[in-house]
Amino acid sequence: MRRLQLPGWLAGLFVATLALGTDEFVVAGLLPELAADLQITTGTAGQLITVFALTFALGAPVMAVVLDPYPRRRVILAGLATFVVANLAAALAPAFGVLVVLRAIAGLAAAVVSSTAFAVAAQGAPPDRQGRYLSVVTAGLTVALFTGVPVGAWVGALFGWRSTFVLIAVVGFVAMLVLGARLPQLSGSPAAGLAERLSPLRDVRVLRLVLAVTLSGVGGLMFYSYLSALLEHHQANTQALPWVLLLVGVIGVPSAFLGGRLADRYGGRRSRLIVVGGHALALVLVGGLFALGAPVPLLLAGIAIWSVFAWALNPPLQASTIEAAPSAPMTAISLNISGLYLGTAVAAGLGGLLVDGPGPLWVPFVAALALALAWVSASFRTPQPTVVAA
The missing domain is CATH 1.20.1250.20 (MFS general substrate transporter like domains)
Structure with a gap:
């Protein structure tokens, strides 16, 4: 074929x-x-x-x-x-x-x-x-x-x-x-009044997806932002950080395409629940490896698994948003993007409080909790996908 x-x-x-x-x-x-x-x-x-x-x-x-x-x-x-x-x-x-x-x-x-x-x-x-x-x-x-x-x-x-x-x-x-x-x-989008263009703001499904994106950003970007603190706690230096970030990036590219394939194959709801749920479990896994002082190769394997789910996240959530608001897709997508940036801001602030307070080992577990809440927010059922006409 x-x-x-x-x-x-x-x-x-x-x-x-x-x-x-x-x-x-x-x-x-x-x-x-x-x-x-x-x-x-x-x-x-x-x-x-x-x-x-x-x-x-x-x-x-x-x-x-x-x-x-x-x-x-x-x-x-x-x-x-x-x-x-x-x-x-x-x-x-x-x-x-x-x-x-x-x-x-x-x-x-x-x-x-x-x-x-x-x-x-x-x-x-x-x-x-x-x-x-x-x-x-x-x-x-x-x-x-x-x-x-x-x-x-x-x-x-x-x-x-x-x-x-x-x-x-x-x-x-x-x-x-x-x-x-x-x-x-x-x-x-077809000619419509302002009220119709703002309709995603009144759609519970869209708002739940935006909340899921925000919480996913809080969890995933908190862990990513404070990887250096976790590595320093683990081995008293951050010399491995550039290589870890390279690993995350290299895995991230095919993972983004994986997220797209999941969305095409399973539809918005199933694909987003697979990825968001996998992301939460991967954070628990990596947090456990850090807490147990696992050897660096095992730790890198855990971070690699986390990277797959972290970077596969966006396509299913964006596809789900378009399914939920086919009449105003650009408005709905923009709300998702704003939610992600809000999540980034919260991730930096909350992660900093954790690192300076109880310690960096709390970061992956609090991040996992954020992803679990995102899973709950994204778990509603959607109607059959509507194709956006060219």
């Missing part, structure tokens, strides 16, 4: 989300140089991450409602153009205040591109390939963690932090070129 070839525009969406993921995470690796150049503290420089994330989280649902009626191609190209210009301008920013404004603009543009990318992947996919198309978009964010982010940080170390923003702008421009040449003319 001949394998289905993925369209070229899907590669453009992958490159776009690779640029977004790099822009989101790379600033953390540039803070010392950026702070020294702009004559501010490292903590103040770190607020650039907060500004980007908050603008993204708050802007995603608002922009989705506003832009949902417009053709997808026009929206995503305009969002990418704004993203590219904001990053080029950031490379020339003369002062911290200007850079803050530009990071907010980049975050808002990234929210538009991200929401539209998932909507485009779902709308342009064949009926039995929606999950796999969504997994390609997710894979761009995953690949950014172990390619775009370290490469961006490396470029910044060699040529200065401003060069990293130029690199991100170039990657975003490449995505624009590919999508401009290959993306078909996909219509926006």
Whole structure:
């Protein structure tokens, strides 16, 4: 049986989300140089991450409602153009205040591109390939963690932090070129009033999925964010951290595609319960290995198992959201993305309290509890999937 070839525009969406993921995470690796150049503290420089994330989280649902009626191609190209210009301008920013404004603009543009990318992947996919198309978009964010982010940080170390923003702008421009040449003319959602566009906010199924995404973000990203503290507790140093993060990233890419295949094969409900439940159990397993002082190879095997479920999570949850709100998919997806960013913020704060308080060994078990609650929230039954018309 001949394998289905993925369209070229899907590669453009992958490159776009690779640029977004790099822009989101790379600033953390540039803070010392950026702070020294702009004559501010490292903590103040770190607020650039907060500004980007908050603008993204708050802007995603608002922009989705506003832009949902417009053709997808026009929206995503305009969002990418704004993203590219904001990053080029950031490379020339003369002062911290200007850079803050530009990071907010980049975050808002990234929210538009991200929401539209998932909507485009779902709308342009064949009926039995929606999950796999969504997994390609997710894979761009995953690949950014172990390619775009370290490469961006490396470029910044060699040529200065401003060069990293130029690199991100170039990657975003490449995505624009590919999508401009290959993306078909996909219509926006049918004409509807504001009340109908806001209907996902009144849909209990959508809200339960958003809660599940938020709780999954709390659990998964708490464990990921404080892996260094767990490794330090385990072997009194963090020299293994880069290799562990590489392991997580390398496993993450095929895992994202696995999540898409599960969504296509089993549908939204069954696939999300498999992945969310497996994620919770994997966290308990890894927490037990850390608590027992397991040998490093066994510990790495446990982290590898966790990585499979952690990165397979997004496609089933996004597919489930589209099933639940076929009349306003972009709005519903944007709520999911906002939920994930909210979960990221909670994960950082709660994880820090655990590490500084009772100790890092609590992190995987509290994270597992968050995933168990996510499983409960996502366990409702949905009607048969509705195909989003192109």
